[in-house]
Amino acid sequence: MIKNIILLVLLALPAVAQTDWIRTGTGLGVEKVRIAVPDFKTASTDPANAPLLKTFNDTLYSDLNFAGIFDVVSKSFYPLQVPGTPQEIQLEPWGNPPPNAAMVAFGNFGKTGDDVAMQGWLFDVKNTASPQVLGKQYREKATNENARLIAHRFANEIICRLGGGIPGIAESRIAFISARTGHKEVWMMDYDGAGQTQLTKLGSISLSPRISPDGGRIAFTTFARGGVDLGMYSVELGRTVTFPRFAGSNLSPAWSADGTKLAFSSSMRGDPEIFVADASGANPKRVTANKGGNVSPVWNPKTGSQMAFVSGRTGLPQIYMMESDGTNLQRITEEGYAVSPSWSPNGQFLAFAWRRKYGPGAPGGQDIYVMDIASKHWVQLTHDGGVNDFPSWAPDGRHIVFESTRGGSTQIWTMLADGSQQHQLTTSGHNQQPNWSFK
Amino acid sequence: MKVNAVKRQSYLLLSTLAMLIVLIAGCKKQPAPTPVAPPPPPPAPTASISANPMSVDPGGTSQLTWRTENATDVTIEGVGKVQPNGSKEVNPTESMSYHLVAKGPGGTQDATARVTVNAPPPPPVAQPTVTLSDEQWFQQNVKDIYFDYDSFTLRPDAQQTITANARALMQKPGFRVQVQGHCDERGSTEYNLTLGDERATAVKNALVAAGVPANRIDTRTFGKEQPVCTESTEACWQQNRRGHFLLNK
Numbered sequence: 001m002i003k004n005i006i007l008l009v010l011l012a013l014p015a016v017a018q019t020d021w022i023r024t025g026t027g028l029g030v031e032k033v034r035i036a037v038p039d040f041k042t043a044s045t046d047p048a049n050a051p052l053l054k055t056f057n058d059t060l061y062s063d064l065n066f067a068g069i070f071d072v073v074s075k076s077f078y079p080l081q082v083p084g085t086p087q088e089i090q091l092e093p094w095g096n097p098p099p100n101a102a103m104v105a106f107g108n109f110g111k112t113g114d115d116v117a118m119q120g121w122l123f124d125v126k127n128t129a130s131p132q133v134l135g136k137q138y139r140e141k142a143t144n145e146n147a148r149l150i151a152h153r154f155a156n157e158i159i160c161r162l163g164g165g166i167p168g169i170a171e172s173r174i175a176f177i178s179a180r181t182g183h184k185e186v187w188m189m190d191y192d193g194a195g196q197t198q199l200t201k202l203g204s205i206s207l208s209p210r211i212s213p214d215g216g217r218i219a220f221t222t223f224a225r226g227g228v229d230l231g232m233y234s235v236e237l238g239r240t241v242t243f244p245r246f247a248g249s250n251l252s253p254a255w256s257a258d259g260t261k262l263a264f265s266s267s268m269r270g271d272p273e274i275f276v277a278d279a280s281g282a283n284p285k286r287v288t289a290n291k292g293g294n295v296s297p298v299w300n301p302k303t304g305s306q307m308a309f310v311s312g313r314t315g316l317p318q319i320y321m322m323e324s325d326g327t328n329l330q331r332i333t334e335e336g337y338a339v340s341p342s343w344s345p346n347g348q349f350l351a352f353a354w355r356r357k358y359g360p361g362a363p364g365g366q367d368i369y370v371m372d373i374a375s376k377h378w379v380q381l382t383h384d385g386g387v388n389d390f391p392s393w394a395p396d397g398r399h400i401v402f403e404s405t406r407g408g409s410t411q412i413w414t415m416l417a418d419g420s421q422q423h424q425l426t427t428s429g430h431n432q433q434p435n436w437s438f439k
Numbered sequence: 440m441k442v443n444a445v446k447r448q449s450y451l452l453l454s455t456l457a458m459l460i461v462l463i464a465g466c467k468k469q470p471a472p473t474p475v476a477p478p479p480p481p482p483a484p485t486a487s488i489s490a491n492p493m494s495v496d497p498g499g500t501s502q503l504t505w506r507t508e509n510a511t512d513v514t515i516e517g518v519g520k521v522q523p524n525g526s527k528e529v530n531p532t533e534s535m536s537y538h539l540v541a542k543g544p545g546g547t548q549d550a551t552a553r554v555t556v557n558a559p560p561p562p563p564v565a566q567p568t569v570t571l572s573d574e575q576w577f578q579q580n581v582k583d584i585y586f587d588y589d590s591f592t593l594r595p596d597a598q599q600t601i602t603a604n605a606r607a608l609m610q611k612p613g614f615r616v617q618v619q620g621h622c623d624e625r626g627s628t629e630y631n632l633t634l635g636d637e638r639a640t641a642v643k644n645a646l647v648a649a650g651v652p653a654n655r656i657d658t659r660t661f662g663k664e665q666p667v668c669t670e671s672t673e674a675c676w677q678q679n680r681r682g683h684f685l686l687n688k
Binding site for chain 2: 221227251315340389390
């Protein structure tokens, strides 16, 4: 009888574990810092300053709001007197209700001649004796792009200072595939969806872009070379560069954290297996040897030695993990249809797309999940909104970008790594397979 | 019933009357047109074309010579717009009719010269050239192979199609084929590319087992990138989960 009860408890355990809610990402679960960001004061009489200042204010507000570590106070709660310098700020109205802010970021911004200059401060409202946390100034040529850039840099400073020293991602970028020209090409955009730019012009089908750790190159899959092959795009040169062509189908490239190696799926020796080659494409070596497709490898960016990948060796595709030489193989998902792994920058989590119950009439859709690798506990981040796929971690480990069909067309979305703040980045045509830069 | 029959009769009567009226009206004499002195007609164009020699070897040269009169617009099909009188060298690769059309204010005149190209000597190796009829033959005899969901195993019905396809391909030893592996829209882009790859390989291996030389068969995956059917239904998905054959030129 006692034996039976123990058995029952043991059987019930995995189910209990699976319904646990785990917090993911660094600094999540900590109370968010309440920050006020009044519009910066104009420091110029030049009429051309107004649009630049608006761009700056909008970008700074959006960056801090997006960061995931702040509770940004609504602008309607702000005191009427707007400070432009430390001499002009009175702390009490900011610290008292309604703003109730713990921090206030303020400053001035002005175009003089060809340049635009910003002075910005971050003040701890409650520390009246020595309120200044941060003081920064930037000067750039007066363009709209530079107004965004200055806002990104100031935001990154604030995020880094108040977010446990993790650099902000306001200057990071996202590569993706867009079919808006009629062909699937590699595109790039800022992390907030601004500045969407076409990179490849191959007039064929391009897929699976992966930005190199230094940001200088993008490995991708192309149909333009007669079969399914790897391609390489140089961001510096602004064009595709030569890359060896192998036999069979070659796809889903992934960079090692040090940028010296590429893992990819290749059928050059028959079955689709995981191969590892030099970043130049030289010395391809097979790592897996199993019937059934092996694809979508991704390196552990922390250790640089482990790899997660997808294999159909037992039927429906599942996520596996191994050392990058193929040893220590372990299966990560036990059921359903699990694809598209992405490894968090701190090495602790895997994000992936999962249709947990598969088959006719099975409940649920294909959603994004995050698994804590050590405990195998997972949490579902998207819920029953279209097909969600291709998660990719931001360098801060707090954000995830992914593709979703929830609005009718395939588009690119971001969210915090706990599933909150889901936000659409693209709208034009179909857009898929986002990949967040390493920094 | 009776009323209907009567009605139908009266309709018949009415329509007969109507036809008669039309006929009578048509017979009514038209007033004769007042005679006007016609302008002198412009002279009709004349045209002639000849080829010398009239038969050549493939790629050989023949001289076309043509003369026209009273023409403002002279074209030769396959050559284009030309001067009213002239000559030109042509190098036909197959027998051709050079059709000259001369248009002028007085009308249109045409003339034709034919250059016969002698049959080429048989090539040293039998190499059937791909023509439209070959494509049609291929489409009729080499059929798509269909798969189950997430599977690259050949079903019994697929095995029968493979046997028929292999038999057909053995009749045409010069034909090379590309086997294309396709998938339905479900699941990941990357995993479906490997699945399509395995489907194409499975079809190739089955054809080789049925006697088709492996060096005549290429494989290629398209994953879920080129569906033939775009609805989200099982009927449509089944059409997309296929091994498709392409005649390689």
